[in-house]
Amino acid sequence: MPRRSIDFPAWLAGRVQHIETVLDQVLPPATTTPARLHESMRYAVLGGGKRVRAALVYAAGEASLQPGTAASAQEIALDHAAAAVELIHAYSLVHDDLPCMDDDALRRGRPTVHVQFDEATAMLAGDALQPLAFELLGMMPIAPALVVQGTQLLARSTGSLGMVGGQAIDCASVGCTLTPEALRQMHSMKTGALLEASVLLGGIVAGAGSSARQGLETYASAVGLAFQVVDDILDVTADTATLGKTAGKDAAGNKPTYVSALGLDGARGLLKDLHAQARAALLPLGPAAAHLGCIADYIVGRDH
Ligand code: GRG
Numbered sequence: 198m199p200r201r202s203i204d205f206p207a208w209l210a211g212r213v214q215h216i217e218t219v220l221d222q223v224l225p226p227a228t229t230t231p232a233r234l235h236e237s238m239r240y241a242v243l244g245g246g247k248r249v250r251a252a253l254v255y256a257a258g259e260a261s262l263q264p265g266t267a268a269s270a271q272e273i274a275l276d277h278a279a280a281a282v283e284l285i286h287a288y289s290l291v292h293d294d295l296p297c298m299d300d301d302a303l304r305r306g307r308p309t310v311h312v313q314f315d316e317a318t319a320m321l322a323g324d325a326l327q328p329l330a331f332e333l334l335g336m337m338p339i340a341p342a343l344v345v346q347g348t349q350l351l352a353r354s355t356g357s358l359g360m361v362g363g364q365a366i367d368c369a370s371v372g373c374t375l376t377p378e379a380l381r382q383m384h385s386m387k388t389g390a391l392l393e394a395s396v397l398l399g400g401i402v403a404g405a406g407s408s409a410r411q412g413l414e415t416y417a418s419a420v421g422l423a424f425q426v427v428d429d430i431l432d433v434t435a436d437t438a439t440l441g442k443t444a445g446k447d448a449a450g451n452k453p454t455y456v457s458a459l460g461l462d463g464a465r466g467l468l469k470d471l472h473a474q475a476r477a478a479l480l481p482l483g484p485a486a487a488h489l490g491c492i493a494d495y496i497v498g499r500d501h
Contacts, residue, residue: 205491209252216251217243219276220283223333237314237322238329242287245305249424249496250286250395251279253417256488257399260479261409274337274402278347281330282395285355288326289391291319293364327355339402347401354394363387367452375453381422383453388428389421396420396489408481415478416489423471424496429454430464431500472497 220242227236258275294301294309295316302312311319334348353359363386370383396417400410433456455464475493479486 203487208488212252212255213248216248216279219280223280234321237310237318238326241291241310241322244307250282252492253395254279254399256492257396257413258403260482260486260489261400261403261405263404270338274339277333277337278398278402281333284326284330288323291323343401347398350397351394354390359386359390370453377458380453380458384425388425392421392424393417412478412481416475419471419475420493420496423468426455426464426468429456
């Protein structure tokens with residue numbers, strides 16, 4: 198696709214600022230009973246984050262917009278969809294950080310929710326963020342058939358056949374060596390499914406036709422996987438102490454990663470291929486998909 202001259206950093210900063218406002222508005226006020234639960238939900242969601250998933254919703258929406266549809270209704274629906282994927286993402290991070298999972302004390306440079314509040318509150322915060330996401334989808338002011346499609350997509354992508362299933366495989370694989378294919382399946386469910394759903398949700402909300410959806414699907418699956426490959430590369434390149442790690446395990450010697458399965462050069466090669474696949478899939482969508490192309494560049498080139 199010929200690269201349009203666009204100011205992507207300014208677009209992204211604008212979208213990030215916008216979704217922060219939307220999230221602030223859709224979350225219950227910290228003063229509403231039960232106040233501690235609402236405070237913890239707000240803490241989990243509003244504490245920073247790159248907002249990649251929201252940006253994917255907006256960019257896919259732009260790429261798929263159908264002439265003649267009421268712009269304001271579509272904008273509201275995209276806001277709801279973008280907020281929904283960020284709420285689900287926040288819930289997954291809160292639960293992933295719990296002592297029964299990764300037992301992490303820091304997230305986004307601050308104490309994790311169970312450290313800042315307590316374990317039961319963190320569990321409930323995640324539990325409450327998830328239905329709030331689906332409530333937002335249910336309130337999208339677009340054709341009911343599209344609301345149903347979007348809701349089903351997000352439910353499927355985040356359940357046992359998607360994100361939660363991927364997490365279950367990840368938990369079960371601690372201490373094991375996974376083949377590159379098994380690793381791909383685990384990550385495409387655990388991390389890729391929500392990233393993919395973000396792209397497809399943007400397309401659905403904006404009324405994308407079947408050929409546009411096909412391009413979005415190919416783009417989304419390449420970008421979803423690329424995100425995890427970058428994460429694994431960053432784990433190693435940001436930590437020289439990992440040089441002696443065991444094949445198939447992460448820096449802590451526990452979890453399988455792309456670097457441990459393919460080596461650093463192999464992982465970088467895979468990343469290059471995925472980037473090219475994502476870019477090529479956007480060609481039929483034309484210049485309207487420029488921001489999606491830039492997000493692929495951003496994901497591949499990110500350093501945190
Ligand atoms: C516990 C239900 C449940 C699911 C957990 C996605 C997931 C499944 C856990 C996240 C664990 C993790 C750190 C995975 C690595 C890749 C990843 C999703 C990183 C965090 O996403 P970013 O970088 O985070 O988009 P920000 O903070 O920018 O939103």
